[in-house]
Amino acid sequence: MRPDLTELPSAKSLADQILYHLTHTQGRGPEFATVFDWRLAVSYTIRDLIVTPWMAGHRASRDQKLKRVYYLSMEFLIGRILEDAIINLELEPQMEEALSTLGLDEHEILDDEPDAALGNGGLGRLAACFMESLSSLGVPAFGYGIRYEHGLFRQRFEGGQQVEAPEDWLNQPHPWEFVRIDYSYTIGFKGHVETVDGQSTWLPGESVIARAYDTPVIGWQGNWANTLRLWGAQPTNLFDLHRFNAGDYAAAAEPEALARTLSRVLYPDDTTDQGKELRLKQEYFLTSAALQDIIRRFVAEHGENLAHLPDKVAIQLNDTHPAIAGPELIRLLMDEHGLSFPEALDLSRRTLNYTNHTLLPEALERWSTWLMGQVLPRHLQIIQMIDDDHRASTHRPAHVAIVQHDEVRMGELAFIMAGKVNGVSALHTDLVRSTVFADLHKLHPDRIVNETNGVTPRRWLRLANPPLARLLDQTIGTGWTGDLDQLDGLKAHAADAAFLEALRDAKRQNKESLSNGLLADLGVKADPDALFDVQVKRMHEYKRQLLNILETIALWHRIHASPNGDWVPRLKIFGGKAAPGYWIAKTVIHLINDVARTINDDPVTSKYLKIAYPPNYNVSMAEKLIPAADLSEQISTAGKEASGTGNMKFTMNGALTIGTLDGANVEIRDLVGPENFFLFGLTAEEAAQEKARPGHARLAIEKSEDMQVALQLIAEGRFGRPEHYYALLDRTWNDDPFLVASDFDDYFACQRRVDAAYKDSRDWDRMSTLNIASSGFFSSDRTIRGYMKDIWKVG
Ligand code: 7GP
Numbered sequence: 001m002r003p004d005l006t007e008l009p010s011a012k013s014l015a016d017q018i019l020y021h022l023t024h025t026q027g028r029g030p031e032f033a034t035v036f037d038w039r040l041a042v043s044y045t046i047r048d049l050i051v052t053p054w055m056a057g058h059r060a061s062r063d064q065k066l067k068r069v070y071y072l073s074m075e076f077l078i079g080r081i082l083e084d085a086i087i088n089l090e091l092e093p094q095m096e097e098a099l100s101t102l103g104l105d106e107h108e109i110l111d112d113e114p115d116a117a118l119g120n121g122g123l124g125r126l127a128a129c130f131m132e133s134l135s136s137l138g139v140p141a142f143g144y145g146i147r148y149e150h151g152l153f154r155q156r157f158e159g160g161q162q163v164e165a166p167e168d169w170l171n172q173p174h175p176w177e178f179v180r181i182d183y184s185y186t187i188g189f190k191g192h193v194e195t196v197d198g199q200s201t202w203l204p205g206e207s208v209i210a211r212a213y214d215t216p217v218i219g220w221q222g223n224w225a226n227t228l229r230l231w232g233a234q235p236t237n238l239f240d241l242h243r244f245n246a247g248d249y250a251a252a253a254e255p256e257a258l259a260r261t262l263s264r265v266l267y268p269d270d271t272t273d274q275g276k277e278l279r280l281k282q283e284y285f286l287t288s289a290a291l292q293d294i295i296r297r298f299v300a301e302h303g304e305n306l307a308h309l310p311d312k313v314a315i316q317l318n319d320t321h322p323a324i325a326g327p328e329l330i331r332l333l334m335d336e337h338g339l340s341f342p343e344a345l346d347l348s349r350r351t352l353n354y355t356n357h358t359l360l361p362e363a364l365e366r367w368s369t370w371l372m373g374q375v376l377p378r379h380l381q382i383i384q385m386i387d388d389d390h391r392a393s394t395h396r397p398a399h400v401a402i403v404q405h406d407e408v409r410m411g412e413l414a415f416i417m418a419g420k421v422n423g424v425s426a427l428h429t430d431l432v433r434s435t436v437f438a439d440l441h442k443l444h445p446d447r448i449v450n451e452t453n454g455v456t457p458r459r460w461l462r463l464a465n466p467p468l469a470r471l472l473d474q475t476i477g478t479g480w481t482g483d484l485d486q487l488d489g490l491k492a493h494a495a496d497a498a499f500l501e502a503l504r505d506a507k508r509q510n511k512e513s514l515s516n517g518l519l520a521d522l523g524v525k526a527d528p529d530a531l532f533d534v535q536v537k538r539m540h541e542y543k544r545q546l547l548n549i550l551e552t553i554a555l556w557h558r559i560h561a562s563p564n565g566d567w568v569p570r571l572k573i574f575g576g577k578a579a580p581g582y583w584i585a586k587t588v589i590h591l592i593n594d595v596a597r598t599i600n601d602d603p604v605t606s607k608y609l610k611i612a613y614p615p616n617y618n619v620s621m622a623e624k625l626i627p628a629a630d631l632s633e634q635i636s637t638a639g640k641e642a643s644g645t646g647n648m649k650f651t652m653n654g655a656l657t658i659g660t661l662d663g664a665n666v667e668i669r670d671l672v673g674p675e676n677f678f679l680f681g682l683t684a685e686e687a688a689q690e691k692a693r694p695g696h697a698r699l700a701i702e703k704s705e706d707m708q709v710a711l712q713l714i715a716e717g718r719f720g721r722p723e724h725y726y727a728l729l730d731r732t733w734n735d736d737p738f739l740v741a742s743d744f745d746d747y748f749a750c751q752r753r754v755d756a757a758y759k760d761s762r763d764w765d766r767m768s769t770l771n772i773a774s775s776g777f778f779s780s781d782r783t784i785r786g787y788m789k790d791i792w793k794v795g
Helices: 011-024 035-063 082-088 092-101 106-111 122-136 241-245 254-262 277-302 306-312 325-336 341-351 369-375 377-394 410-416 426-434 438-443 457-463 466-476 484-493 497-522 545-561 583-600 619-628 646-652 665-672 684-692 696-703 705-715 722-734 740-759 761-773 780-792
Strands: 068-072 076-079 116-118 141-146 154-158 161-165 178-189 192-196 199-203 206-218 225-235 313-318 352-355 366-368 407-409 421-423 448-450 531-536 570-575 609-612 631-634 656-659
Touching (some): 011 092, 068 122, 068 277, 076 122, 076 225, 076 619, 082 092, 082 106, 122 313, 141 277, 225 277, 277 313, 306 341, 313 780, 325 341, 325 410, 369 407, 407 410, 410 438, 421 780, 426 448, 466 484, 484 761, 497 619, 497 761, 531 619, 531 740, 545 740, 631 646, 646 656, 646 761, 696 705, 705 740
Parallel strands (some): 141 225, 313 352, 352 421, 421 448, 531 631, 570 609, 631 656
Antiparallel strands (some): 076 116, 154 161, 178 206, 192 199, 206 225
16 A cells, blocks of 8 residues: 555654664564664655656646646756755644654654766756656656766865765665666667768767656645756677677677767766867757657657647756757758758757856857767767858848857857746846847847746755744744745744844754854864854856955954954855865865964964854755855855856845855845845946956055055965966956956945944844845746746746
């Protein structure tokens, strides 16, 4: 007997099912079971409850011939699944009781699950939030990605420096996935193209099999679940028996080795492109498998007439990584299904859409025509045909061509093949229109639309912040979880002393648990009454962790100068990984750790200033840090952060923001009110001008005593061997591409306004309340509704 969701199971029946799975699925008796065994038994128990709505949803979509959304992404940064599923099924109380009757510690069980870290940062986490919202809204959808055996590397610090170790989440059974050996597709590479009577056939020189692994994603209240289908690579034939028998064992295993590398590891860069052949193969592997699967499903449900494809299929390309989808869809429609090029082009354009996530030039993918011709010869031909067609139909100038200077520009390709192109915040979308795609935008003025990012309030509020969630439930009712606009109801309580007291209490609980964790893990003793000032995100120059640590040094120096001053105690928390090859970002990590070591041991200042940099920041750590934050650092150089999504999570959890007018900070500030937001720094326009001013860095540093002091202390070796930092210092004085110096004084002054505001705790809590109350807009449910209406035309 399997429970279904018509009625929520009791604690007793959950406990029975857990014992059932422990015995029959894990094959262990309670007396021998480890935490891992129990965690799997609990996971299977919850999974059983998801399967029913999952299958019902699939049947309904198929029977009613609904249009489906397909989200293609090289990254899904999911985090842990079990607790999220328990929350979405609204089973926390029953589960808590069930586990306690079994004598188990719930936290220990939940913490045993490794994060599914199949992504680097914002782009991958957004994909995970979107999957959850699509299910919560009951939109028929599939996510398509790669089942990397090794997700994002684990970070440790040795002597303050980042050391990367491989991540190994699949080294243990993964209870959430279902392997589908019947959904397997052949993916070709290399070889050549034969054209007979105008009909081209690609004869690949290598091939692998893409095998589907499905994970159900349950929506809020458990009514609907969609599928995250991740592709694992399999060899077409296991090994070369001939060579094996001849004694050449290594060569015999080659086909297998080739296949396995394809889904072996996630590329650990976020915004920098490496142009590696394996990466191109991974992108094509995901894209071709997904498109073959989409066409198969379409034909099974709607028959052979592919002219109706755009009525039943909306495909979203998450950045340019799957942009080979344009030529691949044309190839499948033309070469495999007999359509003409104009028909295939038209259908593809009405089916595909593209989201841009960054304006950084180094992140806009380009492939040499040589490599593209080697790996995907038929696609290179089709790209030429798309380019020729676009030139003929728009009389467009040569500099918007897809192929330029022997490079295939994936941004242009994605744009030209998309029905809609979107940016991820209002400011970013404006900049997409006026900078990277200015010429294409003039030719296609209706194509670019804005869809400001959002985050799921289930994981980022209900799961991550139980004390606040309880307070919200008591104050405005429970409806906010599925309808975040209801947070607006808190505005009525912003002057209510009892409410503000309770809010402070909730924050205090989170700060205490975090302090305990930091003491246990890092030996950093933090005072829960201090201002918790948090910057967590990928380490990148444009995000300016350097600005933050230089401000910290300058502040430390000032405290030293007057140790009896009226200083506001602060705990500066950093978290984030640097791409393994990004040495400047790694130098900043080293600097933060060096500064932390010095400052934390300083008896004069340590009651006022501490630094904690817990290693291996990931989704689970974010769930602990964000709810404990008083201050959210969103200090990127204006014009560089496409949106940010961490900024939204902090706002929702009651932190106030210190930030620039960048990405979605602009919208956050508009919504919470300028008086409840600590703004500093140049605007995007001013920043662009400042950058063009010769010697801008030196001029700014010469004006700023605090910044000079900070740089001087580093150069003197106060925090560690100065030679580690010469190159960084030199870059800051002479180049400073992200304008740390130009914004320094304004940032420092703004931080002092933060100090002053924090002293008035009642007023701080009021501002915090208004931040939470205004954050409903940043639910990814709202974002998904935007995509449905403006881009996908579903629902
Ligand atoms: C990020 C952007 O940097 C961030 O501002 C945005 O909130 C997020 O996407 C979601 O839209 N970009 C990436 O993570 C990334 O890898 C390279 O961009 C394509």
